[in-house]
Amino acid sequence: MKMAKRVxxxxxxxLFAGIGLAPVVVMFFKSLFVDGGFSLENYGVLFQSNREWxxxxxxxxxxxxxxxxxxxxxxxxxxxxxxxxxxxxxxxAVLFIIPLLIPSYILAVAWFYCMGRSGIVASLLGETAGxxxxxxxxxxxxxxxxxxxxxxxxxxILTMTYLRMVNQDMEEAGRIYSSWPVVLRKIxxxxxxxxxxxGALITFVLTLGExxxxxxxxxxxxxxxxxxxFSAFYDFSSATATALPLGIITIVVLIIERLxxxxxxxxxxTMGLEKKKAVVPLGKYKPYFLIGVSILVFILVVVPLCVxxxxxxxxxxxxxxxxxxxxxxxxxxxYASIGASCLVIFGFLLGYILDRKALxxxxxxxxxxxxxxxxxxxxxxxxxxxxWNTSGTNFIYASIPIIIFGYIAQYTALGERIxxxxxxxxxxxxxxxxxxxxxxxxxxxxxxxxxxxxRGMIATxxxxxxxxxxxxxxxxxxxxxxxxxxxxxxxxxxxxxPDNIISALCVIMVMITLLPLCGLGLVRKYVT
Amino acid sequence: MIVKIExxxxxxxxxxxxxxxxxxxxxxxxxxxLGPSGCGKTTLxxxxxGFIHPDKGKLVIEGKxxxxxxxxxxxxxxxxxxxxxxxxxxxxxxxSYKNIEFGLKAKKIPKTEIREQIDSILEKVQMIQFRNAYxxxxxxxxxxxxxxxxxxxxxxxxxxxxxxxxxxxxxxRGVLMREILRLxxxxxxxxxxxxxxxEEAFSLATRIVVMKEGEIQKTGxxxxxxxxx
Numbered sequence: 001m002k003m004a005k006r007v008x009x010x011x012x013x014x015l016f017a018g019i020g021l022a023p024v025v026v027m028f029f030k031s032l033f034v035d036g037g038f039s040l041e042n043y044g045v046l047f048q049s050n051r052e053w054x055x056x057x058x059x060x061x062x063x064x065x066x067x068x069x070x071x072x073x074x075x076x077x078x079x080x081x082x083x084x085x086x087x088x089x090x091x092x093a094v095l096f097i098i099p100l101l102i103p104s105y106i107l108a109v110a111w112f113y114c115m116g117r118s119g120i121v122a123s124l125l126g127e128t129a130g131x132x133x134x135x136x137x138x139x140x141x142x143x144x145x146x147x148x149x150x151x152x153x154x155x156x157i158l159t160m161t162y163l164r165m166v167n168q169d170m171e172e173a174g175r176i177y178s179s180w181p182v183v184l185r186k187i188x189x190x191x192x193x194x195x196x197x198x199g200a201l202i203t204f205v206l207t208l209g210e211x212x213x214x215x216x217x218x219x220x221x222x223x224x225x226x227x228x229x230f231s232a233f234y235d236f237s238s239a240t241a242t243a244l245p246l247g248i249i250t251i252v253v254l255i256i257e258r259l260x261x262x263x264x265x266x267x268x269x270t271m272g273l274e275k276k277k278a279v280v281p282l283g284k285y286k287p288y289f290l291i292g293v294s295i296l297v298f299i300l301v302v303v304p305l306c307v308x309x310x311x312x313x314x315x316x317x318x319x320x321x322x323x324x325x326x327x328x329x330x331x332x333x334x335y336a337s338i339g340a341s342c343l344v345i346f347g348f349l350l351g352y353i354l355d356r357k358a359l360x361x362x363x364x365x366x367x368x369x370x371x372x373x374x375x376x377x378x379x380x381x382x383x384x385x386x387x388w389n390t391s392g393t394n395f396i397y398a399s400i401p402i403i404i405f406g407y408i409a410q411y412t413a414l415g416e417r418i419x420x421x422x423x424x425x426x427x428x429x430x431x432x433x434x435x436x437x438x439x440x441x442x443x444x445x446x447x448x449x450x451x452x453x454x455r456g457m458i459a460t461x462x463x464x465x466x467x468x469x470x471x472x473x474x475x476x477x478x479x480x481x482x483x484x485x486x487x488x489x490x491x492x493x494x495x496x497x498p499d500n501i502i503s504a505l506c507v508i509m510v511m512i513t514l515l516p517l518c519g520l521g522l523v524r525k526y527v528t
Numbered sequence: 529m530i531v532k533i534e535x536x537x538x539x540x541x542x543x544x545x546x547x548x549x550x551x552x553x554x555x556x557x558x559x560x561x562l563g564p565s566g567c568g569k570t571t572l573x574x575x576x577x578g579f580i581h582p583d584k585g586k587l588v589i590e591g592k593x594x595x596x597x598x599x600x601x602x603x604x605x606x607x608x609x610x611x612x613x614x615x616x617x618x619x620x621x622x623x624s625y626k627n628i629e630f631g632l633k634a635k636k637i638p639k640t641e642i643r644e645q646i647d648s649i650l651e652k653v654q655m656i657q658f659r660n661a662y663x664x665x666x667x668x669x670x671x672x673x674x675x676x677x678x679x680x681x682x683x684x685x686x687x688x689x690x691x692x693x694x695x696x697x698x699x700x701r702g703v704l705m706r707e708i709l710r711l712x713x714x715x716x717x718x719x720x721x722x723x724x725x726x727e728e729a730f731s732l733a734t735r736i737v738v739m740k741e742g743e744i745q746k747t748g749x750x751x752x753x754x755x756x757x
Binding site: 170173177186187191193 | 574577578579603604605609610611613614615617619620621630631634635675678679682
């Protein structure tokens with residue numbers, strides 16, 4: 001019985017390493033050989049070139065600035081939504097989360113329609129205004145602005161989640177002596193600092209690997225360079241070499257994460273029945289906060305969405321968009337569904353290993369999953385192409401599995417971490433009771449564990465579905481001919497299609513992302 | 529009378545948890561509110577602290593109305609109370625010293641005086657050697673001593689204790705109970721202590737208030753309550 005468990009878990013690790021780690025390792029070793037002999041030429045060129053240093057600088061500055069501003073805005077917003085009596089706070093929270101559901105470059109497209117040389121601003125305020133806004137948009141400032149609006153939801157969600165876990169007694173112990181602002185600053189925020197750090201880390205690595213926005217807004221960063229080397233020049237070795245700095249930065253960031261987050265114990269977490277959470281009264285400042293949040297949500301969320309809607313507001317645009325992308329829409333839904341389902345299985349088993357420390361390798365497996373999640377999609381894509389683009393493995397490289405492999409490689413950490421956070425709610429004794437009753441491991445899994453963690457599994461599926469659906473970094477690199485997804489289709493059509501059709505495609509993208517969420521909402525409403 | 533609770537009621541989602549409770553507490557008394565889980569004893573204590581406001585009725589502390597008919601007049605930080613919670617609620621990111629310092633800093637006491645007061649209270653709870661330790665390094669009993677020091681250091685008029693010993697083992701509970709009695713007498717603080725444990729109530733109280741289903745069933749001295757029970 002014990003054997004079945006160990007074998008299953010080891011096979012899972014082996015499969016995950018084969019799908020995720022092997023491409024990266026093979027890619028790295030291949031880049032060390034030039035014309036059949038060992039050479040560091042690719043890396044020599046990399047470190048001697050001024051352009052590479054500029055790219056490195058741009059990448060780091062963009063990731064750093066995005067992280068800084070996102071945390072600066074996201075933590076107060078998350079606190080306002082989770083802890084105060086701000087009117088419409090739930091509605092605001094939902095609005096702020098919408099950008100996370102759609103590929104970041106769609107926001108860039110929306111802002112281009114608004115602030116481009118012949119955009120809405122130019123048509124309202126004149127050509128000069130259009131030039132000014134266009135100059136702002138194309139370059140560092142515009143890329144930073146779009147990245148902040150795209151990734152702000154991550155910090156808001158994590159802040160809200162961690163705030164809900166704070167033991168209210170700890171805050172009340174502070175309220176005996178001080179007012180809410182002091183308690184929030186000195187007690188609550190330090191208690192949720194691991195959550196804030198996690199938000200910062202995710203924001204940093206996602207910006208590091210972002211390809212769509214910098215590429216569209218013409219801001220040179222490493223992920224764009226890797227993609228160009230690969231797709232335009234078909235230069236595997238240089239593409240790999242340009243991916244190396246991103247890999248190194250990722251490892252450094254992960255080491256920092258391990259040092260900072262792993263040492264923190266979440267003693268503030270309340271288990272069992274929770275008391276009604278204390279609400280911080282905003283008092284006379286309520287209207288000011290309301291106005292501030294309204295302005296922010298209007299700029300960051302309402303404007304881009306309205307621009308897309310307005311631009312696409314004709315039936316013919318949608319008919320044309322569907323005609324051009326019906327296949328891509330179906331493929332997107334299919335691939336994201338398959339990907340999310342595979343990720344639930346990997347997440348379940350690897351999350352089990354991590355939470356129950358079921359194997360000695362648990363720490364290494366978690367590190368690998370997080371490393372691959374942090375690695376830019378373009379890098380994983382290049383690795384997968386490198387490994388599977390051979391005559392013997394063409395059946396994988398030229399069909400759906402290569403895309404699913406990409407999703408598994410990049411997003412397993414999401415499933416693993418969500419499931420690892422779900423398993424503590426199921427006491428070890430539940431499983432042990434089934435074991436004593438004579439149930440084998442598979443029976444224990446299907447009859448005890450799965451029913452008890454099914455809500456976590458549904459959450460994992462939904463989150464992974466959204467990430468697979470909006471993915472462009474990996475899919476762009478590896479999609480086989482006639483297997484393009486909607487984000488890729490939209491991205492490639494952008495160069496030579498009318499604005500209204502691109503806008504319609506973007507709106508369709510938003511709609512199909514919201515589809516499973518609405519479905520789940522309806523199921524919950526009518527089933528429970 | 530240091531605390532006066534006048535005909536107080538409180539309901540959650542239309543379910544009453546406190547039904548017209550009135551109680552007067554004299555200065556220096558050790559009141560123990562005794563009752564089973566869900567009888568409303570913690571709600572009553574949290575009302576005195578200012579975390580919950582009564583829907584109806586009035587709460588007076590030291591002659592000042594602090595809450596009146598659903599309205600909070602004085603916030604918790606202005607009520608001059610100290611509180612020890614049921615769970616170990618020391619702030620994990622602060623050392624013992626910093627935990628105790630928090631309340632004194634809020635009172636804007638000079639640094640040198642703060643240091644003296646902290647050392648003095650740490651000696652009183654016999655934890656001076658742990659002044660720089662973090663909560664994670666302390667045992668349950670040690671943490672509760674620091675929590676007691678944190679509650680007492682600001683010299684509150686009333687000390688509120690919400691089943692502070694329930695998470696500790698029997699031996700340690702006995703030791704800490706004696707400790708609490710000694711400190712309360714030494715500092716002459718009014719104490720309101722909530723528990724469901726009869727023995728704890730009999731050991732600590734000068735007066736016991738027995739609660740059931742949101743109402744006061746009986747109030748009396750230890751011997752009166754023993755007889756009644």
